[in-house]
Amino acid sequence: MEIKLTLNGKAVTAHIEADTLLLDFVRARGCLSVKRGCETENCGLCTVLLDGKPILSCATLAARAAGHHVQTLEGLQEEAADFVGFIADQGAEQCGFCNPGFVMNTIALLRENPDPTDDEIRAYLAGNLCRCSGYEGQLRGIRAYLDSKKEG
Amino acid sequence: MENKHVSAAVRKKDAMQLLLGKPAFMEDVTPADALVVKVLRSPHAHALIEEINTDLAKKVEGIVAVYTYKDVPQRRFTLAGQTSPEPSPWDRLILDRRVRYVGDGVAIVAGETEKAVNTALRRIKVKYTVLEPVLDMHTALDHPVLVHPEEDWVSVIPVGADNKRNLVAQETTSDGDVEAVMADCDLTFTRTYHTKACQQAMMETFRTYTELDPYGRLHVVSSTQIVFHLRRIIANALDIPQSKVRVEKPRIGGGFGAKQTSVAEVYPAFVTWKTGRAARMVFSRAECQTSGCPRHEMEMTVKIGAMKDGHIRCIDLHTLSNTGAYSEHGPTTVGLSGHKSIPLYTGGLEAFRFSYDVVYTNVQAAGAYRGYGATQGIFAVESAVNELAEMLEMDPVALREKNILREGMVMPAYYGEKANACALDRCLTRAKEIFGWEEKWPVRDMGNGKVRSAGVAMAMQGSCISNVDIGSATVRLQEDGTYTLSIGAADMGTGCDTILSQIMAECMGCKLEDIAVFGADTDSSPYDSGSYASSTTYVTGKAVEKACTQLKANLCAIGAQMLGCTVEEVEFASTSVRKKDGSAEVSLADVANKTTIGNNTSAQVTATHCSPVSPPPYMVGMVEIELDKETGSVEVLDYKAVVDCGTPINPHLARIQAEGGIVQGIGMALSENVTYDEKGRITENNFFQYKIPTRLDMGKLQVEFEASYEPTGPFGAKSIGEVVINTPSPAIAQAVARATGVWHRTLPITPEKVLMGMEEA
Numbered sequence: 001m002e003i004k005l006t007l008n009g010k011a012v013t014a015h016i017e018a019d020t021l022l023l024d025f026v027r028a029r030g031c032l033s034v035k036r037g038c039e040t041e042n043c044g045l046c047t048v049l050l051d052g053k054p055i056l057s058c059a060t061l062a063a064r065a066a067g068h069h070v071q072t073l074e075g076l077q078e079e080a081a082d083f084v085g086f087i088a089d090q091g092a093e094q095c096g097f098c099n100p101g102f103v104m105n106t107i108a109l110l111r112e113n114p115d116p117t118d119d120e121i122r123a124y125l126a127g128n129l130c131r132c133s134g135y136e137g138q139l140r141g142i143r144a145y146l147d148s149k150k151e152g
Numbered sequence: 153m154e155n156k157h158v159s160a161a162v163r164k165k166d167a168m169q170l171l172l173g174k175p176a177f178m179e180d181v182t183p184a185d186a187l188v189v190k191v192l193r194s195p196h197a198h199a200l201i202e203e204i205n206t207d208l209a210k211k212v213e214g215i216v217a218v219y220t221y222k223d224v225p226q227r228r229f230t231l232a233g234q235t236s237p238e239p240s241p242w243d244r245l246i247l248d249r250r251v252r253y254v255g256d257g258v259a260i261v262a263g264e265t266e267k268a269v270n271t272a273l274r275r276i277k278v279k280y281t282v283l284e285p286v287l288d289m290h291t292a293l294d295h296p297v298l299v300h301p302e303e304d305w306v307s308v309i310p311v312g313a314d315n316k317r318n319l320v321a322q323e324t325t326s327d328g329d330v331e332a333v334m335a336d337c338d339l340t341f342t343r344t345y346h347t348k349a350c351q352q353a354m355m356e357t358f359r360t361y362t363e364l365d366p367y368g369r370l371h372v373v374s375s376t377q378i379v380f381h382l383r384r385i386i387a388n389a390l391d392i393p394q395s396k397v398r399v400e401k402p403r404i405g406g407g408f409g410a411k412q413t414s415v416a417e418v419y420p421a422f423v424t425w426k427t428g429r430a431a432r433m434v435f436s437r438a439e440c441q442t443s444g445c446p447r448h449e450m451e452m453t454v455k456i457g458a459m460k461d462g463h464i465r466c467i468d469l470h471t472l473s474n475t476g477a478y479s480e481h482g483p484t485t486v487g488l489s490g491h492k493s494i495p496l497y498t499g500g501l502e503a504f505r506f507s508y509d510v511v512y513t514n515v516q517a518a519g520a521y522r523g524y525g526a527t528q529g530i531f532a533v534e535s536a537v538n539e540l541a542e543m544l545e546m547d548p549v550a551l552r553e554k555n556i557l558r559e560g561m562v563m564p565a566y567y568g569e570k571a572n573a574c575a576l577d578r579c580l581t582r583a584k585e586i587f588g589w590e591e592k593w594p595v596r597d598m599g600n601g602k603v604r605s606a607g608v609a610m611a612m613q614g615s616c617i618s619n620v621d622i623g624s625a626t627v628r629l630q631e632d633g634t635y636t637l638s639i640g641a642a643d644m645g646t647g648c649d650t651i652l653s654q655i656m657a658e659c660m661g662c663k664l665e666d667i668a669v670f671g672a673d674t675d676s677s678p679y680d681s682g683s684y685a686s687s688t689t690y691v692t693g694k695a696v697e698k699a700c701t702q703l704k705a706n707l708c709a710i711g712a713q714m715l716g717c718t719v720e721e722v723e724f725a726s727t728s729v730r731k732k733d734g735s736a737e738v739s740l741a742d743v744a745n746k747t748t749i750g751n752n753t754s755a756q757v758t759a760t761h762c763s764p765v766s767p768p769p770y771m772v773g774m775v776e777i778e779l780d781k782e783t784g785s786v787e788v789l790d791y792k793a794v795v796d797c798g799t800p801i802n803p804h805l806a807r808i809q810a811e812g813g814i815v816q817g818i819g820m821a822l823s824e825n826v827t828y829d830e831k832g833r834i835t836e837n838n839f840f841q842y843k844i845p846t847r848l849d850m851g852k853l854q855v856e857f858e859a860s861y862e863p864t865g866p867f868g869a870k871s872i873g874e875v876v877i878n879t880p881s882p883a884i885a886q887a888v889a890r891a892t893g894v895w896h897r898t899l900p901i902t903p904e905k906v907l908m909g910m911e912e913a
Contacts, residue, residue: 045355
């Protein structure tokens with residue numbers, strides 16, 4: 001089948017199998033930041049934005065994205081660069097495999113709630129698993145970023 | 153002199169690339185049009201393949217090859233990433249006629265697309281003779297059914313293995329007269345503890361890409377901690393010379409020991425070697441959970457002899473370890489269950505005994521997982537000491553203060569090594585302070601059906617495998633005065649590329665960004681055992697230090713020649729080589745340039761290091777939980793830990809190691825379960841059932857360091873990677889016992905068990 005969608009701001013027309021997952025679709029188009037960590041919608045590694053909302057691309061058919069705007073970390077480099085340095089300053093990126101999904105969901109969080117509490121951060125990102133960092137350093141990084149913005 | 157780079161909390165060199173999602177991992181950096189490789193898995197725990205028909209599978213469009221046990225080399229090997237000759241008996245073939253666990257390999261399928269391969273997998277017809285499996289580790293030893301009856305099974309070095317007894321290893325070590333000391337104690341008691349085959353659950357599953365290079369050699373790009381061992385394992389498996397194999401690692405999406413076993417590599421390697429085509433194998437999460445290499449399930453029986461005043465005089469520990477269907481890491485993990493738990497009590501101990509049996513069963517083969525047996529042993533010994541505190545009605549911290557290992561003591565239970573650097577006592581004192589032990593130790597009823605309570609545990613680990621592990625580093629001065637650092641160790645997210653660069657920057661007096669670090673590739677990296685056994689900072693770090701010393705000497709020789717004086721008259725001064733009397737100098741840039749013109753002295757040095765000792769890092773963990781008496785659920789509120797890793801080379805990275813390890817430990821304690829049905833199938837084959845902690849499950853963490861100075865380590869460093877996973881299980885078990893009056897001696901301590909425990913009590 002043929003679908004048309006916008007991927008990171010560019011119009012894409014593609015012939016796909018009906019059962020193609022959005023995760024595989026975007027990876028095949030060079031969006032290699034999008035990772036698969038499970039097959040059961042548990043890990044959050046494959047998070048992308050569909051019309052600005054975070055979704056799991058492993059559980060979304062590419063066909064469902066037809067007519068919509070899909071964004072991956074490749075398309076949000078500047079917005080990410082704004083805060084990921086604070087995560088790096090904590091060493092909390094560690095292996096990096098879960099980073100893109102976590103960063104995408106953090107972008108969504110900060111758009112929705114620019115000044116979240118620690119508990120709001122934990123709750124929003126609860127679906128983003130990380131086996132390396134123990135999460136606390138990621139929280140410290142986000143907190144440091146928010147504090148730096150307040151200090152202006 | 154103050155260190156500039158060592159002890160600096162700098163960013164990881166690859167941090168921003170990773171955080172911005174740049175291509176870095178195996179699937180990102182290898183061609184996507186490689187053959188897709190998958191393995192047909194056994195549905196039986198123990199069976200013989202009577203007939204296997206692959207005709208229909210081969211006819212599926214896009215299928216390039218289907219292999220069975222009839223096609224593979226008939227020389228046994230092990231997948232364990234260990235220095236050769238491996239302690240793990242050689243008990244594997246790439247595919248075998250006998251399948252030994254649910255998930256064992258039956259056939260390899262390679263095809264152009266995943267769809268074709270999936271179709272072909274379904275079309276392979278196998279007729280099995282189903283055999284009785286050995287599913288209970290308690291009855292495995294001398295069971296009439298043998299997991300490895302084959303005559304060509306080989307135990308290469310003497311570990312007490314005997315395949316005709318389902319035995320992988322057996323040993324007893326002791327010091328002092330255990331019977332006499334026990335008989336003289338006021339109190340002796342015995343308890344049995346049980347830990348499960350927990351999964352490393354690294355976010356990137358096992359995966360490997362293979363191709364033939366322009367020389368016709370097998371080029372392997374794999375997510376691995378052990379490039380050099382892997383080269384040997386693949387060469388053994390394919391029965392080809394090591395010169396035909398090149399192994400390279402890209403960024404690794406987590407390892408935790410999982411990637412110290414060659415779980416995925418041999419399958420695509422075999423396909424590429426046979427077909428000449430590039431091939432790629434990516435494990436699914438389910439495959440990772442059921443055909444991986446988890447922690448060894450262990451059952452530990454601890455007998456403690458003590459006096460009424462809390463003096464612990466004797467520990468007698470027996471460990472039964474379940475290696476599953478294959479031997480990987482079986483003979484070695486078990487040793488740590490005693491050698492890295494009992495020495496914590498060296499202060500009071502007059503005698504100890506440690507014995508073990510490691511058995512084969514028909515379940516998933518175990519492997520290496522952070523902590524490597526110490527985690528299991530520490531759960532047992534620390535829990536037993538906490539139970540002793542309860543019996544004696546003593547504060548468990550006070551009990552420990554009376555008995556612990558202190559700096560300068562010789563540890564009979566730790567190979568007779570001396571604790572040259574040990575801040576365990578200071579860790580205990582500091583943990584008490586930051587945790588608020590005096591306030592939190594009493595059980596507090598919150599009046600809403602919830603109870604708050606606390607627990608404590610100590611831990612130790614090693615910093616390498618002494619007299620075995622080898623680290624090497626090649627350092628080179630570039631033409632423009634910058635440096636390269638080449639290593640064979642594997643940064644799996646831990647940050648060793650950065651940490652080793654920090655050590656080099658300190659030695660050379662250069663900027664961190666002036667060092668380009670590269671690892672690891674068997675063709676270009678100097679030999680390194682690999683990144684495991686908590687060895688990289690301690691062993692490879694020392695190799696970096698040695699290499700820098702030699703490089704400085706070489707640069708001095710070149711500088712002296714340029715200055716027209718003897719090498720004894722000059723010194724290395726970071727940006728120059730100068731005469732000691734200050735009368736003349738030549739800039740490093742000029743020396744660097746000179747290395748490329750008419751020069752006979754190498755500006756590239758490789759140094760190798762191996763340590764005769766393995767200095768333990770130490771740790772104290774304290775936990776506060778809130779337990780819901782209605783539901784049995786346990787919430788971790790607060791976890792405070794104080795770690796002695798010697799000198800933390802990079803405090804931020806050391807802290808993250810500790811926090812990450814603690815959270816894995818919390819998962820092991822409370823939620824990560826592995827159970828089998830009556831046919832030997834694993835229930836927890838995905839992240840729905842195998843619950844690793846989310847950021848809502850770990851409470852608030854705080855980690856501090858009590859530095860000691862290890863004289864044999866680089867800049868006083870020991871290790872940190874593994875010790876950090878060891879305290880949560882015993883500390884949480886104690887907190888639960890305080891809240892409910894029930895000691896849970898089998899992990900994980902799930903809400904169901906807590907609730908049923910309270911009902912029975």
